Amino acid sequence: MRNDKLWKSSLFFFVLNCCVLITPTDEFSLGNCTIYFPFDYSKHLKVRCCRMDYRRIPSTLPQNTVDLDISCNSITRINEGDFIRLPNLIILNMSHNRISEITNNALSDLPNLEELNLSNNKIQAVTTKLLSGLANLSHLRLDSNYLEVIENQSFATLSNLRFVNLTNNKLKHISRFQSVFQIPHLEELYLGMNRFSVFNSSDIPSALFGLKKLDLSLNPLTMFKITENIFPGLEYLDLAACFQNDTLDWLILDKGFLNTIKTLNLSRNLIAEKQLGDIMQSFTSVTWMALDYLKEFNVETLLQKACSRSLLNELHLKGNGVLSMYKSSLEHLVNLTELRIRNNRLTQLNDTLQVLPNLRLLDLYFNDIKKLDCSDFANLTQLRQLFLGGNGIVTINACIFKDLGNLDELILHSNSLLMLGDAFTYGPQNLRYLDLTGNKLSTLENLSFKALRSLQVLYLTDNQILTIKPHAFEGLINLAEISLACNKITQRTPKIFAGFAAMARLQILDLSCNYLSYESQVELRNPPFIMLSELKVLKMNSQHRGLKHMPSNLLKGLKKLDAFYAGNLNVECLHVDTFTYTPNLYYLDLTSNNFVNRNALTSRLFHPISGLHVLHLGQSHLKSLNFLVDANLSSLKSLHASTNDLQLINQTIIQSLPQLKQLELHNNSFTCDCNNVWFIDWAAVNNATQVLYLNRYECRYPLSLSGTNLAAFNTESCYVNYDFICFICSSSIVILTLVVSFIYHFLKWQLVYTYYLFLAFLNDGKRKRTTKHLSFQYDAFISYNVQEEPWVMEELVPKLEGEHGLRLCLHHRDFEPGKAIIDNIMDGIYNSRKTVCLITHNYLKSVWCSHEIQVASFRLFDEQKDVLVLVFLEDIPTQQLSPYYRMRKLVKKRTYLRWPKPGEDTRAFWQKLKMAIETKENMEEDRRILSGKDKDCV
Structure with missing residues (x-):
């Protein structure tokens, strides 16, 4: 039963590979759930959602989930539609929740479900529609609920059901849930720990031909009657702790009704010894029997009453307070292969067991055997497994195991061995598994295991080993795994690492929980593992004083190392060459370092x-x-x-x-x-x-x-929402284009006017910063278009300068050469008492003329003086003056000069012009017009 321990090395690597075979799925947004692929489903998922405090079935599970474990949560109700997205589910574990209600057809969306675990919930009844739609269900667990009612036909559609567990509920009468016994292919039925007081074959409607295993343990039975052959194929019957008083009514009409039972458990029953013996007489073909914890009985007497003693292969006598064993009680058990007498009070064996030549497993765990004699295991040549743990054994003589040539597994843990001495000098030579954990060994002497050439696994964990002699492991040529964890080994333990050379095939070495430490990362003169070229797993984690530093060549020689456990070592850094010698490293644990x-x-x-x-x-x-x-x-x-x-x-x-x-x-x-x-x-x-x-x-x-x-x-x-930004930008561009187009079409000249007014403002400020005028150089600045220059030179200049003695500023004559035009205009206007604008159609089209009139207008506004004189040389309708909005207002609000038409007298014109240049008029209205406060717009 325990031979699997002999292959722990291979099993370790198998599990190691299992734990990392995580395969991508089409959905990983599962919050706290874990997804992985088990080996038996190459294309389907197992999802584990345990202990996540879920209150309902999560809705984000992948559709290809085959195995769902959602146990240990706080789910109280299963609703219809909770599993609608999981049609491929085969295994569903909802145990250890608080489920009290499952609505009708809530599980009908799981047509492929084979295993359903609802144990440890609060379900009170199994209704006809609770399990509807589960035609493929083979395993059902409803143990540890509050079941009191199982309705008829509840299992009618579950034709594939093989396993039903109803343990630990509140069921009282077998006759009230006959639907369970009508399951056609039922093989295992567990009814333990309910409230049945009567088990009568007459309550079962028909024979269960397929039933092989029936558990009725921990029910307070006062009657057990079988008057019909209702279990023709039953092989296992558990009646542990069923009979607790002397009023038991036991009746088996025909012993042939139970002659198929091979495994029988009668442990923990408290009826009279004679009645229990009579019960045992009802079973004629038992090969496996448990009589554990029958503290008020004489086990030897009971064994003599067993009518199937010669057939027994396995016998359990755990916890019966047995003080000694006698040949007379065992001599008829000639075919016994397994004897478990753990948790008794045996102090010695003598030669009692010599009458059991076919014994293959002997379990003597937790007795009071302090000393073993050379004859204790004599004649047990077929013994394969010997468990002597927890007995307080102090010494073992070389003769103890001399006859155990086929012993495969020896457990000696939790004893008081101080030294091994010559315990294994003569064998057992075929031993493959030896456990010496939890003793008091302090020294391993030379040749301690010399005869154990077949040994593959050696556990020396939790001793007090401080000294290991250089040849202590000599002879262990096939050893694959050794554990020296939890001892007092230090890096200075004499010859410990030299002793590893004897174990050339070692694959697993556990040195965790010792006192190894190094003061620096400097290379070691003699690397400890240099001889272990086959080692695949090294455990050095949790040294009591902390490893502190890991020498750069500590792992030298471990070219096949797959797994290295170096957690909880208080290491502060690792040298860059630490893993140079382990190119095949697969698993690395550096947990809990600094x-x-x-x-x-x-x-x-x-x-x-x-x-x-x-x-x-x-x-x-x-x-x-x-x-x-x-x-x-x-x-x-x-x-x-x-x-x-x-x-x-x-x-x-x-x-x-x-x-x-x-x-x-x-x-x-x-x-x-x-x-x-x-x-x-x-x-x-x-x-x-x-x-x-x-x-x-x-x-x-x-x-x-x-x-x-x-x-x-x-x-x-x-x-950054680039779509929104693009929308805003494109919308802004469209709106700006529309606004600009509108302004250009309808307000073009107003903008031009504003532009030049702004330039005038800038130049005015510049002029004021550079100079202060005390007097005017000119009487008037003449603003005109070049097309009117002949009229200016032939008419205007002779009249005003020649006849009236005025000093005029003309751009072609008085502008300073090489100076910026705008500066010349500013100087001309501000150095003249007045500005005379000669308005014509050409004037209105001229950029420079427009600039001149705007500068003059700004001066008019700024100085609040009558400095602007408008002279219209041509007839211009007022609507054509719209580009010069302020000029239009001036024309509308006050008198202006007009050049007489041909044939008219010009003397009055010149006189008025001379007066306009020389006189000062009220400027309040002009200032108000130019500032835009006039509301009378045309």
């Missing part, structure tokens, strides 16, 4: 182990995972870095791990801001890597968000 320095782990450290699949870095004070970016871990599938000080996980880190399937980062100091937005979105929607327990990640910073869920952080606020 990598607080940002350079404690570097990318170069991992370059020699590019094939690493699993990396554990939890509880190591890491502040960043940036060292993974250039680490070349292209094969890493599983990364665990929980309980650190990580704040940010950026895209570069994840992209540097292309094969990552599983990521665990809970209990870190995440920052809930836009720096983490990529990781938050990626963790929720990516379909390549499973982020375990994402819904448990909490924000630590900023303090205002401390304690909030990282996955709940609103990432949308961190993104």
Whole structure:
């Protein structure tokens, strides 16, 4: 039964590979659930959602889920439609919830379901529609509920049901749930720990030809009657703790009704010894019998009453207070192969067991055997497994195991062995598994295991080993696994590492929980594992004083090492050459170290182990995972870095791990801001890597968000909405184009006017900063278009300068050469008492004329003096003056000069013009017009 221990080395690697075979799915946004592929479903998912405080079935489960475990939550009700997205489900575990109600047809969406576990809930009744639609169901567990009622026809449609467990409910009468016994192919039925007081074959409607296993244990039976052959194929019957008083009514009409039963459990019954013996007489073909915890009985007497003693293969006598065994009580058990007498009070064996030559397993756990004699196991040549743990054995003589040539497994843990001496000098030579855990060994002498050439597994855990002689392990040429964990071994333990040379095939070495430590990373003169070229697993975790430093060549010689456990060593940094000697490393555990320095782990450290699949870095004070970016871990599938000080996980880190399937980062100091937005979105929607327990990640910073869920952080606020920005920009451009077009078409000249007025303002300020005028150089600045220059020279200048003695400023004559035109205009206007504008159609079209009149207008506004004189040389309708809005107002509001028409007298014109240049008039109205305060617009 325990031969599997002999292959722990192979099993370890099998499990190791299992734990990392995480395969991408089409949906990973499952919050706290874990997804993985079990080996027996190559294309379907197993989803585990245990202990997540769910209050209802999560709705985000992948449709290709085959195995769903949602146990240990707070679900109270199963509603119709909860499983509508899971038509492929085969195994469903909803145990340990608070389910009290399952609505009709709630499970009908699971046509392929084969195994349903509803144990440890609060279900009170099984109705006809509770299990409807589950035509393929083969295993049903309803144990540990509050069942009182099972309606007729509840199991009528479950033709494939093979296994039903109704243990630990409130069922009272077998006659009231006959539907269970009508299941056509039922093989195993568990009815233990209910309230049945009567078991009568007459209450069962028909024979259960397929039933092989029936458990009625822990029911307060006062009657057990079988008057018909209702169990023609029954092989296992459990009646443990069913009979607790002397009023039991036991009747088996024909012993042939129970002659198919091979396994019988009558443990923990408290009826009279004689009646229990009579019960045993009813079973004629039993080969496996348990008579545990019959403290008021003489077990030897009971065995003599068993009518099937010669057929017994396995006998359990646990916890009966047995003080001694006698040959007379065992001599008829000639075919016994397994004897379990654990938890009794045996002090010695003598030669009692010599009458059991076919014995293959002997369990003597937890008795009071302090000493073994050479004859105790004589004649047990077929013995394969011997369990002597927990007896207080102090010494073992060389003769004890001399006859056990076929012994395969020997358990001696939890005794008081001080030394081995010559215990294994003569064998057992075929022993493959030896457990010496929990003794008081302090020294391993030379040749302690010399005769154990077949030994494959040796456990020396939890002793007080301080000294190991150089030839202590000599002879262990086939040893594959040794555990020296939890001893007092130090790096100075004499010759400990030299002794490893004798174990050339060693694959697993456990040195955890010792006192190894190194003062620096300097190379060791004699690397400890240099001779273990076949070693695949090395455990050095949890040294009591901390390893402190890991020498750069500590792992030299371990070229086949697959797994290295180096957690809880208080190491502060690792030398870049640490893993140079382990190119095949597959699994690395660096949990619970002190990598607080940002350079404690570097990318170069991992370059020699590019094939690493699993990396554990939890509880190591890491502040960043940036060292993974250039680490070349292209094969890493599983990364665990929980309980650190990580704040940010950026895209570069994840992209540097292309094969990552599983990521665990809970209990870190995440920052809930836009720096983490990529990781938050990626963790929720990516379909390549499973982020375990994402819904448990909490924000630590900023303090205002401390304690909030990282996955709940609103990432949308961190993104620039380029679509919206493009919409705003395009809309603005369209609106601006329309406005500009409108202004150009309708307000073109008003803008031109404003532009020149602004230039006038700038030049006026410049002029005032550069000079202050005390007197005028000219009487008038003449603003005219070049087309009117003949009239100016022939008419205007002779009249005003020649006849009236006025000094005029003319641009072609008085502008300073080389000076900017605008400056000349400003100087001319501000150095003249008045500005005379000669208005013609050409004037209105001239840019420079427009500029001149605007400067004059600004001076009119600024100085509040009558400095502007308008002279119209041509008839111009007022509507044509609209581009010069202010001029139009001036024309409308006051008198202006007009050049007489041909034939008219011009003397009055010249006289008025001379007076306009020389006189000062009321400027209030002009100032009001130019400032825009006049509301009378044309």
